[in-house]
Amino acid sequence: MEQEYIFISGASKGLGKALTERLLARPTAKIFAFSRNPGDVEQELLTAHPEWQGRVQFGKGDAGNQEDVTRLVAEATTFFGERPNKIILNAGMFAFDDELDVKKKEEMQQLNVESNKIIINEIRGNDKEKPLHILFISSIGALAEEAEKPFEHTTVYGKTKAQVDAYLKELATTNDHIRVALSYPGPFGDSAKKLRDKFGDTWAVPTELVAARSAVLLESLNMKKIAEEIIVSEKHFSIENNFFDLQELAKKHIALTEISESESEHLIKKDEPNNEIRNGIK
Numbered sequence: 001m002e003q004e005y006i007f008i009s010g011a012s013k014g015l016g017k018a019l020t021e022r023l024l025a026r027p028t029a030k031i032f033a034f035s036r037n038p039g040d041v042e043q044e045l046l047t048a049h050p051e052w053q054g055r056v057q058f059g060k061g062d063a064g065n066q067e068d069v070t071r072l073v074a075e076a077t078t079f080f081g082e083r084p085n086k087i088i089l090n091a092g093m094f095a096f097d098d099e100l101d102v103k104k105k106e107e108m109q110q111l112n113v114e115s116n117k118i119i120i121n122e123i124r125g126n127d128k129e130k131p132l133h134i135l136f137i138s139s140i141g142a143l144a145e146e147a148e149k150p151f152e153h154t155t156v157y158g159k160t161k162a163q164v165d166a167y168l169k170e171l172a173t174t175n176d177h178i179r180v181a182l183s184y185p186g187p188f189g190d191s192a193k194k195l196r197d198k199f200g201d202t203w204a205v206p207t208e209l210v211a212a213r214s215a216v217l218l219e220s221l222n223m224k225k226i227a228e229e230i231i232v233s234e235k236h237f238s239i240e241n242n243f244f245d246l247q248e249l250a251k252k253h254i255a256l257t258e259i260s261e262s263e264s265e266h267l268i269k270k271d272e273p274n275n276e277i278r279n280g281i282k
């Protein structure tokens with residue numbers, strides 16, 4: 001099997017870290033991961049898995065900063081002995097519309113949109129013929145935006161993700177050597193807790209499951225040019241049963257994975273009475 005030289009953004013915690021661990025289980029994968037403050041996550045992984053020695057390296061830098069990305073891609077290239085052939089665009093920030101002042105909006109645009117273009121351009125360099133598989137962690141909010149049913153309190157966030165979806169599809173369509181996977185998760189991890197704190201009960205997908213499905217989606221690029229998958233709890237859209245038009249999804253070749261209630265996490269608002277045991281995750 002071909003060696004996978006994977007460059008992943010935002011991997012010190014959350015989905016990025018879970019994906020890094022999941023992908024290292026593949027003997028073909030070598031990973032260069034980074035975030036602004038990786039701390040000792042590399043050491044932590046290697047202590048738990050000494051067999052990953054030499055197959056994972058963490059760098060430090062800001063995905064939205066051109067100089068940092070240039071340096072990080074150079075570090076990854078030295079580590080791999082060649083340029084990365086797979087990119088996971090994971091770093092992103094989530095915020096409600098009412099939390100965004102002008103400065104924070106710019107920050108979100110820079111990270112959620114521009115950083116991904118910077119990374120792709122830097123990795124492609126002058127070698128536009130090199131085969132490249134790209135996995136982007138988009139969001140269910142982007143599909144809501146694209147379906148003209150934007151989520152009311154996170155429209156800015158949804159728009160940033162939708163911009164990258166469109167950019168990547170165009171890139172794959174116009175370049176023979178580029179294949180693109182778009183993962184559309186519903187709430188998970190810390191952002192699901194933010195939703196719970198604002199709106200009350202929230203159904204989330206365990207981060208590990210989002211990582212597992214997204215890793216399979218990346219692998220599916222061995223067979224496909226563009227792959228898309230929604231990963232949500234079956235309970236998440238229970239109030240809006242018609243949110244997904246299944247025929248429309250099938251027409252667009254977007255897979256829908258609904259995680260069963262028993263495998264989902266039920267996050268309950270902290271200040272509800274009688275929830276002492278079920279505070280946080282049930």
Ligand SMILES: NC(=O)c1ccc[n+]([C@@H]2O[C@H](COP(=O)([O-])OP(=O)(O)OC[C@H]3O[C@@H](n4cnc5c(N)ncnc54)[C@H](OP(=O)(O)O)[C@@H]3O)[C@@H](O)[C@H]2O)c1
Pocket residue numbers: 009010011012013014015016034035036037038061062063064089090091092093094111137138139140184185186187188189190191192
């Ligand atoms: N959580 C959800 O409910 C949800 C749903 C749909 C889509 N998503 C998307 O999934 C992705 C991962 O989300 P998550 O919830 O796992 O995020 P998270 O827990 O907040 O982790 C974000 C990671 O990105 C890094 N990061 C943040 N800003 C960065 C920057 N400027 N440059 C480099 N690294 C940076 C963070 O590390 P440092 O602080 O060390 O930089 C951290 O490792 C995001 O793109 C998010 O939009 C999330």
